Amino acid sequence: MQDRSGKWATATAVIAVGLLLGASIATAQTTDYRAPRTGDGNPDLNGIWQSINTANWDIEPHAAGPGMVRELGAIAAIPPGLGIVDGGSIPYRPEARAQRDENFARRLELDPEIKCYLPGVPRATYMPLPFQIIQSGQHIMIVHEYAGAVRTIYMENHTLPPAPTWMGWSNGSWDGESLVVDTRGFNGQTWFDRAGNFHSDALHVIERFTPRSEDTLLYEVTIEDPNVFTRPWTMSMPLYRRVEPNAEILEFRCVEFVEDLLYSHLRKEPITPER
């Protein structure tokens, strides 16, 4: 816990400037739709949402491909996708592109999702599992089904990130109909997808959540990371409301499912393949 009235107060101005810059970079698409309001008068983004695309396999346009585990056959094959990167290609630095290719080649060993690690931002948003937005005036919570990943978006008392984290440190503000979220403070250990697309701990993510109809949001993201990319780049996709009346975020507590994978070499009695 940290006293928020302390030394970070001086950082507020810095953050505010960053937010303004970010807002100008993220391309705000205009829509005529005006969302219902919450009790305190802001656009109401509450709900359970999910993407419908294959960005978690590869955020760039891609054809279908084989899976990594022969025994899983078609189940583990890579589904095709149009991609979510505006313009289709990520502007990697040459050495970073080589790293991406190596990540892909060694993904069974390196993909943090395989280990049930927190997914980072924006990957959490387009994983094929739902998430819920719970919105009050001071905080907007995003609770993901995958690994119980949680984001707290601070709508007041903006500060610099206190420490590097998996899900980053998010400051939010309203820009008309859009929620703009400025996130920094990443630890550099998360990926964008299963294709090995990655970033460093210098990642800066600016997201815009804009209601575009009763049951859809437009989700636009600007990615900055001068260690890895030659310029800022953007992605965008719709998010869809889970309209089932009993829709509910359930537990996907995947730690339990990866213990054998991560720790079996440390067992006193090795597991036999027949187990």
Add this chain to the structure above:
Amino acid sequence: MRTNHRFLNSGNITAAVIAASLLTANLVGAQVPNPSPADGYTVPRTPDGQPDFEGFWSNATYTPLQRRDGVAGEFYTAEEVAAIEARALERESAQTVPGTRADVHYDFTQFGLDRSQATLATGLRTSLIFDPPDGRIPSRTAEGQRIMAQRGEEARLRGGRLDSAENMTLGERCLIMAGAGPQMMDAGYNSNYQIVQNRDYVMILVEMIHDARIIPLDGREQADAKIRQWMGTSRGHWEGNTLVVETANFNGKNPINGSTENKRVTERFTRIDDETMVYRFTIEDETMWARPWSAELLMKQTIGPMFEHACHEGNYGLVNTLAGARLEEKLAAEEAAARKPN
């Protein structure tokens, strides 16, 4: 960092004390009374008109779940509690002696994890359990005793604690900790919670392992009983100033005080003043206990923000502990081989 933990404010506790003293034996969830706000206190409301619980809360306490042997009566005096608290804080803050286990593990005080650096939420109770009136968990049913014996036997067959990750505690494995429950208990350290509300949900983020409880308030039915979860599935509603949450559908993998997958928990959250929430829970689990039991904790408002508790991602402790155990076995085997005359 908050360093001045709050001692008791007896005025805050009066309402809870009065309500609790009216209780009679054998209360089930629906019968436990809702606590009342302190005299003259108007519970703040959200823009949607519901009691406002938004903010950061701590349930760190030295009060034991069960009344200790030799302690009579339901409440201590404020002076007695202050003395108990002072002794406990001294003990906890002075834990690091070079070469001891606490020193090798890590020094709680160094990382601000000891309760002396937390917001304490200690009340006057001699035990958190107020029903049964003896402050003790009720005796187990015959079936409950059989289940406990069976669990013990299964644990014995699994081998030693350090034989594999699955044999270690749920906390060591970063699966779930005491703060999450439900019932939500003092977690030992980081006993912090963040509450965010909208019109239709209350979200309680447990700091430990970032467990978020999402409680729907829309009157929906309980989830299908085939959906069994670590934290069950929760349904909530408002009763005046009190949030009542009923939880079922546990998977039984996290027995708390012996509970089974048949456990149902009823929780009551009432803000009795600006700084204090009274939190009561009732456990009903006929498989394990012949009668329900109920307890009360306080939650004290504390200062945020909460930090990301990425437990699993940084679980070097589990890896190193198991690797150490394997190394010790290897060294012992080599030593035994060297002693053997050839």
